[in-house]
Amino acid sequence: MLSSIAGFFDRMVRRYLPDAFLFAILLTIIVFLLGVFFTNSSPVQMVEYWGGGFWNLLEFAMQMSLIVVTGYILANSPIVKNILGKISKLAKTPGQAIVLVTFVAAIACLINYGFGLVVGALLAIHVAKRIPSVDYRLLMASAYSAFLLWHGGLSGSVPLTIATEGHFLEDMLGIVPITETLFSGFNLFIVGTLLITLPLLNRLLMNSTQGTGKIDPELLNLQANQVEETVETPKEEMTPADRLENSQILSLIIGILGLVFIIYHFVQNGFDLNINIVNFIFLFLGIIFHRTPRRFLNSVTDAVKNAGGIIIQFPFYAGIMGMMVTSGLSEQMSLWFVNISTEFTLPLFSFISAGIVNFFVPSGGGQWAIQGPIMIPAAIDLDVSTAKTAMAVAWGDAWTNMIQPFWALPLLAIAGLKVKDIMGFCVMVLFFSFIPISIGLLFF
Structure with a gap:
């Protein structure tokens, strides 16, 4: 039955789900119409909200583009290829490959979401090279399914925000330590259950693929970062510029400067593994591991080809967020769930409402800024744990990422796939994960 359901969703998604860019356009139209019909906003005002928010994610778009580029550069280095190759040898069969990629990607996502997206995709490519009979689409879907755990891990924006002095809800919440959020009993139950069951679920989904996801060897070689080394000019024929481009000393000097800053960052801030420091680590390790500026730049040239989808699509999602927030649509959605909640059901309805809002506002920090001022007063009035x-x-923010292409774009860029190639499997993950998350929020 599970295979039949998964096969059905896979067929429907591959047939009817458009390209991720068209998906963003359709969402834009839907939110525009919702704003006109369900808020006091006029069509002209909705256009104003859309255009006004269009460029609000430029910094974040650059960060995610660099995650793809720097991750590709690092993975293209001989050292990392060797490490990922050794990890991939732990899997001997297609089933083991699915389990291995899901588990490793989940651990990486618990450490940091950007790190997890890149590691999951790159490991999946190395595993697919060793086990070409594995379904490549399901393998990448398995890597992306691990992203479900990120907001319950060390880079979760909501728990880290409310644990930081000076956050915008401090007057109501105070400072909430991560012992009450990330390391609470209910969160450990959810994380632990998903960490064990997601690899098994993805393994069971193998029976639904029926050999439809065999990878084109040429695409796999391309995505496996098999960049041809440039033929280097003999030393006696090098110009001064050639010598600089092929200088290992220059790469080593700038690489050491980068490593010194990385060490300084962790000494000063503790284990603060934010997206900027992840990019910084990837970038400077890439410079060192490629040994010369010329080899590094050759890898950069190939890497930037993968970031096009992110660069062009993130502004459209920023426009959608602008319409949702400024028109009051997101607030209306949240208030509706608050109005039907009780002391027992508020955590569950907060989760569901966040999942719906996340579909239109796929940003953890941005979503908390919208829903926090609504959900926390409701929790206080109903005497419900504000931390929970x-x-x-x-x-909720993490849950519907499984059917929202926004966060899948970096992984898909590395994998060389389209969103419809993996989303049918992710629908199954969405339905399944509702159970342990709901149990954790209601009964722990």
Whole structure:
């Protein structure tokens, strides 16, 4: 039955789900119409909200583009290829490949979401090279399914925000330590259950693929970062510029400077593995591991080809967020769930409402800024744990990422796939994960 359901969703998604760019356009139209019909906003105002928010994610778009580029550069280095190759040898069969990629990617996502997206995709490519009979689409879907755990891990924006002095809800919440959020009993139950069951679920989904996801060897070689080394000019024929481009000393000097800053960052800030420091680590390790500026730049040239989807699509999602927030649509959605909640059901309805809002506002920090001021007063009025309510919003944000292409774009860029190639499997993950998350929020 599971295979039949998964096969059905896979067929429907591959047939009817458009390219991720068209998906963003359709969402834009839907939110525009919702704003006109369900808020006091006129069509002209909705256009104003859309255009006004269009460029609000430029910094984030650059960060995610660099995640793809620097991750590709690092993975293209001989050292990392060797490490990922050794990890991939732990899998001997297609089933083991699915389990290995899901588990490793999940651990990486618990450490940091950007790190997890890149590691999952790159490991999947190395595993697919060793086990070409594995379904490549399901393998990449398995890597992306691990992203479900990110908001319950060390880079979760909601728990880290409310644990930071000076956050915008401090007057209501105070400072909430991560012992009450990330390391609470209910969160550990959800994380632990998903960490064990997701690899098994993805393994069971193998029976639904029926050999439809065999990878083209040429694409796999391309995505496996098999960049041809440039033929280097003999030393006696090098110009001064050639010598600089092929200088290992220059790469080593700038690489060491980068490593010194990385060490300084962790000494000063503790284990603060944010997206900027992840990019910084990837970039400077890439410079060192490629040994010369010329080899590094050759890898950069290939890497930037993968970032096009992110660069062009993220502004459209920023425009959608602008319409959702400024028109009051996101607030209306949240208030509706608050109005039907009780002391027992508020965490569950906070989770569901966050999942719906996340579909249109796919940003953890941005979503918390919208829903936090609504959900936390409701929790206080109903005498519900504010820490659990905050984590319910966090898990809702992570939950519908499984059917929202926004976060899948970096992984898909590395994999060389389209969103419809993996989303049918992710629908199954969405339905399944509702169970342990709901149990954790209601009964722990």
